[in-house]
């Protein structure tokens with residue numbers, strides 16, 4: 001279980017809302033491995049340009065995922081509505097990250113390979129799945145990426161040696177926690193013939209093993 005404990009760089013009302021967000025995140029996220037804070041100190045802090053570029057593309061890909069779910073599942077109005085909102089919000093995040101890049105005198109670099117996401121995709125069954133099982137896997141895949149992003153943003157918000165970015169990542173941590181919940185709820189609602197919670201537990205165990213090979217590079221999931 002992740003520790004969203006009392007460590008916090010905010011005070012006054014900000015501290016209260018930060019504490020509340022951490023408690024919600026603690027309750028919601030069930031990731032099995034926590035990122036070592038040394039990842040920020042020893043890897044990220046020395047290359048802010050790299051982490052921001054990688055992050056910008058994560059937001060862009062999140063918007064693309066939302067768009068492609070609309071194209072693939074237009075028969076589900078609730079999914080179409082929620083993915084429309086999500087796509088807009090993720091593009092807003094992309095713009096925010098791009099502004100942080102520009103503010104620091106950098107330019108957006110090329111897209112980085114996301115090996116973590118490629119490894120996660122191997123968990124998804126390729127053949128012999130029902131329509132609902134396929135949809136469920138796609139929603140849980142998106143939920144997992146949101147959950148890990150949320151956890152990484154939490155560590156960044158606590159450890160990064162840049163007050164502006166600490167506040168920035170704290171806000172994004174809350175958004176990603178909300179997105180994670182939305183995908184899990186959609187899976188439960190739209191895939192009633194699938195054991196969504198059982199599949200999620202198995203996926204969490206798989207992700208817990210995958211993530212042990214990461215936390216060594218200046219990427220959001222690296």
Ligand SMILES: [Fe+2]
Nearest residue numbers: 059062090093
């Ligand atoms: Fe986002």
Ligand SMILES: [Fe+2]
Nearest residue numbers: 062146176179
């Ligand atoms: Fe998100």
